[in-house]
Structures are given as structure tokens and as C-alpha cells.
Amino acid sequence: MNILVIVAHPELTASRANKALLQGLNKIQEDIHIHKLYELYPDWNIDTEKEQELLLRYDRIILQFPFYWYSCPPLLKQWFDDVMIPGWAYGPGGTKLVGKEFLVATTTGGTDKSYRSGGDNQFTVSELLRPIERTIAKCGGTYLPAFVCYDANASTEERLEQEAQRYAEYIRTPLPVLTH
Template sequence: MKIMAILAHPDLNTSRANRALCLELQRAGVLLHDLYGAYPDWNIDVKQEQQLLLEHDRIILQFPLYWYSSPPLLKKWFDDVLEYGWAYGSGGDQLKDKAFMVATTTGGSEKEYRSGGFNRYTLSELLRPIERTLTRCDAEFLPPFVTYNTTKATDAELLQEAQRYAEIARMPSELLMS
């Protein structure tokens, strides 16, 4: 299974958590594709991005949670790359049977992301627009990998979480869905 992680972090140098996650993915042989590094001018090469999607079986969308959503360049990536007639709509079947997973980080605790908690909603609920976008393209949407409490985590805790992430990223879909 060929796996690619699309990283959407506007300032990776300041992120202990996302850097740790990226390092473990790379050690596990996962291709890391940094959107902010590749497109500092925000001019996305749509054909190149589509080709990368075609070359991989599982695509991980990794980003820090920004105001209950993804960073803006990832939203632009969705808008530009997932074209009508290519990803969805008449003749748009290029993502059929591809598996997508969201990996996100948040400074808040899991307790804060519960129905009735401080943020009112679970992370799964907040990720529904991404889930629906991908399932509209006939892709499989795997359960998200969420790293909570990133601002309070020690380096050892982040390393342990990153190792767990790299292991889950390579698991067969059937195991992740059970």
C-alpha cells in the first residue's frame, strides 16, 4: 500500500507536535507532501496534485485544527484539485476506492471536544465537511487520528503519540474501521 501524507501547516517550524508526527511518518516510509512548502505563493499545480493522488492508495490529510477547521491552503487545495469531472460528477471517479484519513492536532483536551463540552462538538462532528467532500468523491473516509493537548504534552508524550500515529497510518482499512 502506497501512503502519502499531505501536510497543511502554515508554520511547521513552530509546531512540536506536527514535526514529531511528520518525522515518525517519514521513518515509516510514508511520503510527506508539505503544501505550504510546495506552494508558498498558493498557486497549486492541480495536475501534479492529481497525479500524486493517483499514485497513492491512502492519503492522510495532516493539519493543526484552526478555528474548528483546516488551515486555508488545504481548503483551497480541495477547491482546486478535486475538480468536477475528475474527482466527482460525470466521469469523475479518480478517487474511487482511495482511502483518506485526517490526522489533526489540537491544544485542547479530548474532554473539551465532546457533546456538551467546552467546544460543544466532537472532532468527528467538526470534520464532517471534509468527510462529506471525500465521500462525495466515492473515497473511503477512515476514522481520524487526533492528537489532543499538544501545548501541554512533553516531548516523550509527543514521541509516543507520533509512533502510534505511524503505526495506525499503515494499518489495513478493515482494522481501522472495526
């Protein structure tokens, strides 16, 4: 399976969690392409055609980002607005993403216990990710269960390394196993 990892972290050099997750992927010998939006587009001038061509080349697309205000960092939202356009991603003739698999991978400051009914954050991360889930569904893609690394800031290097291993395995897990 060929995998594209779209990374949206505004400050990857200062990151601990997302950096650790990416380091885990670097150890894999498979066809995984890492595409860092904030490095590629410091002026936010997204090259729609280039991004669309890239998406066409991959079967599974991972959207990796730190959870910011219960959502993704803003350049990824801009990326959706610029790349998922009518006639290409949806609407009449917009069939290019049909059948592609999409998977969100996010790191949170909050703990897993805080992301549930009655917890500090009230909702699960999956519930909070529904706008992205709907966007993928609207474009005919298959939205896979998200990978979440909770409590990222309080995590030791050792735990982050374990999470990186779990991540590397998770994103290569075949669809029937992830959705069983």
C-alpha cells in the same frame, strides 16, 4: 500499502506537534511520501495537474494539519477547491478518487474532554470534520476514522514522541481493522 501524507501547516518550523508526528514517519522504511503544501505553494498557486497525478499514485491519502478554528488551515481548503474538480473528482466522468482511502490526522490545542457534548468545544472532532468527510464521500473515496492528537501545546516531548509512534502505527493499519 503506499501512503501519501499531505501536510498543511502554515508554520512547520515553529511546530512542535506536527513536526514530532512527521519525525515519527521518517523512521518508517515503507513507501510513505510526505508532501508539504505550504512549502510547495508559498504563493498558493496550486499545480492542479501535479496534485492530481500524485493522488493517482497512492492508495491511502493522509491529510495532516493542526486544527484551526475547528477546521483545516486555509491552504488545504484551497487545495480541495483546486484539485477536487468536476469531471475528475466528481460529477460525470469524475471517478479518479473512487475507492481511495482518506484519513485526517490533526492536532488540537483542546483536550479530549473538551471535544464532547457538554465540554468546552461541545462537539467531537469527528463531528467537526464532517465537511471533509462529506467531500471525500462525494468523490467516492473511503473516509477512515481520524487520528487526533489532543492537548498538543501542553504535551511534553515524551508524550509527543508516544503520539508519533501511535500515529505511525495508525496510518498503516489496514482498513478492516480501522473500520471494524
